Amino acid sequence: MVEKRKPIPVEDAVNKVMDLAKKGKKEMVPIEEAHGRYLAEDLIADHDVPSFDRSPYDGFAIRAEDTKNASSDHPVTFEVVGEIGAGSLFEDKVKPFQAVRIMTGAQLPKDCDAVVMLELVKEHGEKDNPLIDIKRTFQKGDNISFQGEDTKKGTVLAEKGSYINPGVSALLATFGYKEVPVAAKPVVGVIATGSELLEVEEELVPGKIRNSNAYMVLAQIEKAGGQAEYFGKFEDDFEACLQVTKEALSKVDMLITTGGVSVGDYDYVPEIFKALGAEVLFNKIAMRPGSVTTVAHTDGKFIYGLSGNPSACYVGFELFVRPVLHTAFYRRAPHLRKTKAALGADFPKPNPFTRFIRAKIEYEENKLLVFPSGLDKSGVVTSLAAADALIVLPGGTRGYEQGMIVDVLLLEDFQGSEWPWTNIVQSYR
Amino acid sequence: MVEKRKPIPVEDAVNKVMDLAKKGKKEMVPIEEAHGRYLAEDLIADHDVPSFDRSPYDGFAIRAEDTKNASSDHPVTFEVVGEIGAGSLFEDKVKPFQAVRIMTGAQLPKDCDAVVMLELVKEHGEKDNPLIDIKRTFQKGDNISFQGEDTKKGTVLAEKGSYINPGVSALLATFGYKEVPVAAKPVVGVIATGSELLEVEEELVPGKIRNSNAYMVLAQIEKAGGQAEYFGKFEDDFEACLQVTKEALSKVDMLITTGGVSVGDYDYVPEIFKALGAEVLFNKIAMRPGSVTTVAHTDGKFIYGLSGNPSACYVGFELFVRPVLHTAFYRRAPHLRKTKAALGADFPKPNPFTRFIRAKIEYEENKLLVFPSGLDKSGVVTSLAAADALIVLPGGTRGYEQGMIVDVLLLEDFQGSEWPWTNIVQSYR
The missing domain is CATH 3.40.980.10 (MoaB/Mog-like domain)
Known part of the structure; x- marks a missing residue:
């Protein structure tokens, strides 16, 4: 019956x-397998990034005060007393009018407080007594990536429930997650x-x-x-x-x-x-x-x-x-992401019940347009292949015209909505 | 040197x-493993869908002409001579004023040309002589999903290079791809x-x-x-x-x-x-x-x-x-999908060179807004974790203000661009 x-x-x-x-x-997976999963714990910076003052360029580390009289007419000459590859340290004292050749990413010598880019110096002198000329003044802090400038220790970099995209993978590696806690x-x-x-x-x-x-x-x-x-x-x-x-x-x-x-x-x-x-x-x-x-x-x-x-x-x-x-997966926004779009075509059917229409998003300038993808018969499988959104038309509405604003749920999205079901658009232009 | x-x-x-x-x-993979891959051949319908006239509802298959005198005052009585479950056939003759109980998806008996929904009939009669009353007229073709209505044999349903999403998986199953040719x-x-x-x-x-x-x-x-x-x-x-x-x-x-x-x-x-x-x-x-x-x-x-x-x-x-x-992967649009968005924040830096800024897309009504995600220092890894787009600012521009329209390349997208590099927005409101 x-x-x-x-x-x-x-x-x-x-x-x-x-x-x-x-x-x-929660389970632990190797970092190589974490992409596409969801974090089961907050990812917290356990050290500053950068973890030391470093040079963002190839150039020369100097004491800024030594350039105070430098100009194109009166270049100041520095003695190059060493060089620092990325990952190496220069632990000797750097005295007035001395410079240290420094590579991108290398740690600044403790006596230096500015970096002069390679392109801005004139190299001369002998092989065993290299010299550079600097033709302008530099301020303390010029061209330095300071410790903690990107991220301070203790910052929550990605919340529990975050989708692990390539950027999150990079963070996980930065903070030493050989194994990653994922849902x-x-x-x-x-x-x-x-x-x-x-x-x-x-x-x-x-x-x-x-x-x-x-x-x-x-x-x-x-x-x-x-x-x-x-x-x-x-x-x-x-x-x-x-x-x-x-x-x-x-x-x-x-x-x-x-x-x-x-x-x-x-x-x-x-x-x-x-x-x-x-x-x-x-x-x-x-x-x-x-x-x-x-x-x-x-x-x-x-x-x-x-x-x-x-x-x-x-x-x-x-x-x-x-x-x-x-x-x-601990997602804060577990539902499909809702946004609004202008209907790209008439949808004349009345909707006694809330209706979900398989649809395709297009962009016109910076605006979202949405087109029903294929027939809207519920047996139709072909329209699903092209769909990247569902149009939501609330029950009790009488059909929609091209250009009207409607709600859409995005199918290809990694952000989601906390609750898409309030304020469903009824019908307006 | x-x-x-x-x-x-x-x-x-x-x-x-x-x-x-x-x-x-090209390689062949079982259909269960095809999701997320790319088709290495066009997916062509090798049969009509539906492949036969079928009922989209639970109801009764009838000959429409028998209802021509039906009204609420003068219901017409039909003898129910059989029933057809989905997947079954009714191969006997259906005579005038006879009806066949039919399930959603079942093939229509060859003598019938309309379906009356279950809710619209009054069932009566004996168990071994079931009868129904119909109180309105029906036209030939009412409530029938016709053969080929969804897809005609020979239609290209998904092009070579298509991303295999769940809708494409359904199509692959419909057309018998136990093994799927993928890139x-x-x-x-x-x-x-x-x-x-x-x-x-x-x-x-x-x-x-x-x-x-x-x-x-x-x-x-x-x-x-x-x-x-x-x-x-x-x-x-x-x-x-x-x-x-x-x-x-x-x-x-x-x-x-x-x-x-x-x-x-x-x-x-x-x-x-x-x-x-x-x-x-x-x-x-x-x-x-x-x-x-x-x-x-x-x-x-x-x-x-x-x-x-x-x-x-x-x-x-x-x-x-x-x-x-x-x-x-045979994609026709192999590049990141380009669209436009309004800048959600000032970006005052001049751009001697084309600049790519890690960014996050938000929606305001049906419009795309884009916000630089975090600092724009190139060593900054944290801003990548939140990014779902890259803002493209062409070289030779002097900085941008909130509200200006800029190009964005979407990072979470399955459609792509054929060639995003023409008509890069220079600077306008």
């Missing part, structure tokens, strides 16, 4: 999920359901389609930073399905089923939730596509019943699975 | 590199140079710094889609360095050295290029940071001498290494 389901608003659904989302575990990747299992599904390697036969959602979701899990595990396709037998689900649950941190959560009769997923004693957080959402997205929770684990519809499945993942993963 | 170097414009430098960049090799990952070797460098696990000592560039570049290689291999740090001995370089070159497709290409004396890299007989494409560029970036080429392989300066090294990679990798 067809079960009556009560749709809840999108933000309520996300809220119910986030109430149960938990921070993840462990939750293992997310995927089971496909639907007797219409063929495996990817099977030939097409009438009435059937190949299973594309499972591979899409596996990619979404990886993109979101999780570890995906595919458990194949449900059999057409309830007991077998229940067994597979139990086994999968024992091996994963979260489980996703795709397909089989329509209002149709041939759907084991609700029964499985019941047999597992899972708490169903919701099974209908006031949104399109993805209205039949179901989320349940049992023994501290989420079980998702995502729609069999490719777009509905995609949206369901991004709205309800991704923020749970990003909470496990 | 200090070698004289002639700086060339950035676009000329990029051009010289791209003239030698080659398309890569092979070029192996990119990294060698650190500079006697000031400590390894990441070593304690800091006066005058020395930890090697951060190598780890940054390893992460940049991965981010750009290559396979990174670290060969450690050069010894302070020319013959040893040459040996390491030769050995590394024999194992990689491209080689990057970081550090050691300043105008200083203690630099083996130019000598190594000479000893290898490598063609030096350029060794000085009219840009900041990164003016001493050197690119050489030998035996079909690039060897990069990136600056020891973290920001210069970062920029050198993104400008000169990334597009070579993306050419190997």
